[in-house]
Amino acid sequence: MRTNPFITGFTALAALAFGGTAHAYPEFQKYVSQKSGRTVNCAMCHMHSDGPEGAAPGQIGHLTMGEQAELGRARAAFEPHANVKSPILNAFGNHIINSLGKKQFLELRVTPSELANKLPKDSDLDGDGITDVDEYLTGTHPLIKSDGLPWLLFKANLAANLGQIVLMLAATVLGLWGLHHLLHGFDVATRLQDNDEESG
Amino acid sequence: MNLKETLHNTEKFLAERMPVEKMNYASMVQKKEVPVHGLAWGYYMGGLAMFFFMVQIATGLMLLFYYQPTVSDAHASVEFITDQIPAGALVRNVHAWASSLMIGSVLIHLLTAFAMKAFEKPRELTWVTGVLLLGITFGFGFTGYLLPWHQIAVNATKIGLQTIEEIGGYLPGQMAEWPRLAKEIIQGEASVGQATLSRFFSLHVIILPLAIFGVLGFHLVSVQLHGMSKGIDAKPRRLEKFFPTFLLKDLRVWGIAFMVLFILGACLPFESLFAYPLFEPFDPKGSTPDGIKPEWYFFWVYYPLELLPLWVILVGSTLLAGVLLATPWIFKNTNRQSLRLIAIAAGIYLIIMTLFGENIYHLFKG
Numbered sequence: 403m404r405t406n407p408f409i410t411g412f413t414a415l416a417a418l419a420f421g422g423t424a425h426a427y428p429e430f431q432k433y434v435s436q437k438s439g440r441t442v443n444c445a446m447c448h449m450h451s452d453g454p455e456g457a458a459p460g461q462i463g464h465l466t467m468g469e470q471a472e473l474g475r476a477r478a479a480f481e482p483h484a485n486v487k488s489p490i491l492n493a494f495g496n497h498i499i500n501s502l503g504k505k506q507f508l509e510l511r512v513t514p515s516e517l518a519n520k521l522p523k524d525s526d527l528d529g530d531g532i533t534d535v536d537e538y539l540t541g542t543h544p545l546i547k548s549d550g551l552p553w554l555l556f557k558a559n560l561a562a563n564l565g566q567i568v569l570m571l572a573a574t575v576l577g578l579w580g581l582h583h584l585l586h587g588f589d590v591a592t593r594l595q596d597n598d599e600e601s602g
Numbered sequence: 603m604n605l606k607e608t609l610h611n612t613e614k615f616l617a618e619r620m621p622v623e624k625m626n627y628a629s630m631v632q633k634k635e636v637p638v639h640g641l642a643w644g645y646y647m648g649g650l651a652m653f654f655f656m657v658q659i660a661t662g663l664m665l666l667f668y669y670q671p672t673v674s675d676a677h678a679s680v681e682f683i684t685d686q687i688p689a690g691a692l693v694r695n696v697h698a699w700a701s702s703l704m705i706g707s708v709l710i711h712l713l714t715a716f717a718m719k720a721f722e723k724p725r726e727l728t729w730v731t732g733v734l735l736l737g738i739t740f741g742f743g744f745t746g747y748l749l750p751w752h753q754i755a756v757n758a759t760k761i762g763l764q765t766i767e768e769i770g771g772y773l774p775g776q777m778a779e780w781p782r783l784a785k786e787i788i789q790g791e792a793s794v795g796q797a798t799l800s801r802f803f804s805l806h807v808i809i810l811p812l813a814i815f816g817v818l819g820f821h822l823v824s825v826q827l828h829g830m831s832k833g834i835d836a837k838p839r840r841l842e843k844f845f846p847t848f849l850l851k852d853l854r855v856w857g858i859a860f861m862v863l864f865i866l867g868a869c870l871p872f873e874s875l876f877a878y879p880l881f882e883p884f885d886p887k888g889s890t891p892d893g894i895k896p897e898w899y900f901f902w903v904y905y906p907l908e909l910l911p912l913w914v915i916l917v918g919s920t921l922l923a924g925v926l927l928a929t930p931w932i933f934k935n936t937n938r939q940s941l942r943l944i945a946i947a948a949g950i951y952l953i954i955m956t957l958f959g960e961n962i963y964h965l966f967k968g
Contacts, residue, residue: 441877441892451882452889543878548684548691548871559869570864578857585846 433514438541446543447495454490465489480505493527494534494544501525531558619727621827630826636848637830637838644714645830645848646855651711651739652822653856654704655814657863658742661697662807669749671803673796676751677883696867701743703863705899708739709952716929717945719938720831726930728828731821733926738814743897745806748799754880757894759802760794765907772913835938895960902952905959909966 435442445451449460457463465473469489476488476496482503487496498507502520510517518535525534530547532554537544540551550558560567624630636645668687670679683690712732715721721729748759766788769781790797832838842848873881879891896904907915925932933941955962 441879443879443891445879445882451879451885451891458885458887541877542874546873546878546881548695548873549878549881550874552870552874555874556870560865563868567865567868571861574857574861578854581853582850585850589843589846 427511429511430514430517434538434541437515437539440541442541445492446538447491447498449490449492460490462490477504479503482506492545497521497525497527497534497544530555531562618724620824621724624827625823631845634826634829634844635841636844637833638840638842639834639836639838641714641718641833642838644711644718644833646852647707647711647714648825649852650855650859651704651707652818653859654700654707654863655818657700657860658697658704659811661693661700664693665697666807671749671799673751673799673884676749676799680750680752691871692867695871696863698872699863699866699870701746702872702897702899703859705739705743708736709899712736713945713949715831716948717938717942718831718833719933719936719941720833721930721933722831723930723934725824725828725831728821728824729930730927731817731824733929734817735814735821736926738810738817740899741810742806742814743899745802745810747897748794748802749806750881751799751884752881753884753891754876754894756794756884757890758896759798761894762896763789763794765912768912769916772916898956901959902955905955905963908963 431442431444431446434446443451444453448454450456450458452458452461454462462473472487472489475484476486476491476499479486479499480503482501484503485500488499491499498517498521501522502510506520507517510520518539521535521538523533523535526532527534528543528545528547530550532540532542532550534544536554537550540554542551543549548555636642665683668679668683668690670676680694683694685691687693715729715732744762748755763785767782767785770778773780788798788801790801877891877893880893882891895901903915903919906918
């Protein structure tokens with residue numbers, strides 16, 4: 403893929419100029435919150451729910467030298483498929499950077515809705531049956547298997563567990579059927595015993 | 603009334619409420635009959651609540667093997683159960699769903715028993731123990747909510763305990779200190795922390811189960827001794843034998859409940875009903891996320907609490923508790939028609955506050 407050397411150079415310069423500053427990009431968070439009507443925080447893409455600035459685990463002030471070097475590599479990953487692993491981003495945040503590249507991602511800040519169109523459509527990082535793109539649009543967490551729109555999760559899990567559910571339903575129905583006959587047998591036996599006692 | 607007379611009356615009262623001469627297989631099982639009428643479905647609600655309670659015991663014991671009641675490990679152990687233990691997510695989810703279904707069944711059981719005037723003499727103590735069981739069940743819900751140690755758990759518990767302390771402002775003299783002391787005893791330290799988690803854990807897995815076994819035992823024996831209440835003013839369509847007919851039907855209801863519970867447990871994570879920041883691990887240094895609220899079964903008191911002055915809720919709750927405990931005597935002469943209307947009104951209030959409480963709150967508070 404050909405790239406515009408001027409834009410790449412300019413973006414790299416901007417990144418260098420703001421190299422010491424953490425970028426949380428609230429445009430995406432704001433868009434998702436508004437579109438989905440759900441509470442969303444920085445933990446959708448970042449390691450820490452309050453974003454990258456601070457000294458808590460997952461924030462810049464807590465990084466080791468090695469992690470800082472990895473962060474530098476991630477910040478310089480302007481093109482897609484750089485296979486970086488930023489220590490301040492979670493797997494979804496890194497998935498975005500690796501899929502789009504930092505340059506395209508920064509350009510999308512003005513149209514955060516477009517992020518859903520640019521990300522791979524079939525990726526499902528938490529394996530909950532709802533794609534990352536859908537989770538982004540519905541404000542649910544792409545890395546938490548138990549988080550998703552209830553109806554979508556129900557459908558996905560029903561399809562995934564159909565075999566076990568059918569077996570369980572069959573076992574319960576058969577169990578109740580057997581119990582019915584067992585109790586019926588007890589009832590008949592008791593009546594017969596009562597009749598015998600009365601006649602005897 | 604002298605002491606001898608008081609003792610005699612007490613003995614007579616207890617003898618009528620606990621007819622131990624009926625404590626035999628013939629009276630409690632063989633001869634027991636259940637009326638069949640339009641409200642007879644209400645007879646299944648108590649058994650259903652007990653079924654969900656048994657599920658809670660089974661799944662709770664399984665969770666106990668892995669759950670760590672420490673602030674550093676509680677959330678991680680819950681995540682470990684969910685992500686690493688075979689069927690851990692299913693067991694945990696079934697535990698969460700069964701708790702809600704148990705509380706729902708207990709509430710419906712209370713309303714149907716009220717509508718059927720099942721508290722009539724000699725069943726007063728059966729009713730009173732039922733109300734105590736409702737309180738214990740709410741206690742299970744409140745203490746269990748904290749155990750996963752996530753944002754909503756800790757922050758909602760903080761709000762709940764803070765509300766207890768605020769009650770002191772409405773009490774006179776020395777009594778003003780009692781709520782604060784109660785809060786400190788429950789909390790165990792300056793803020794919600796390790797001591798609180800340890801106490802809630804002890805309450806949830808030892809103290810409340812012991813209490814419920816005692817009260818439930820009395821409640822069940824009492825139900826079996828007195829048999830099912832008549833339920834309606836008219837003559838029932840027919841009577842059916844408790845064993846095996848009603849028992850079999852009860853087991854069928856349990857079977858259906860088990861199927862529903864299994865499907866919910868396998869397909870719909872309970873946590874999906876919250877916004878995700880709420881079930882992140884609690885971070886004492888982090889910001890409090892939006893949307894902190896108690897479990898749905900406290901909405902009927904939570905949203906009024908948010909809208910009205912605390913003293914109004916305090917007076918209302920005290921009155922409600924008193925009325926519930928004294929129902930057999932307050933409504934002794936009330937006909938079933940009126941009781942049914944009161945039960946329907948209470949049911950509608952509970953449903954509206956549970957489903958639309960938040961909308962009502964925003965309507966008034968903007």
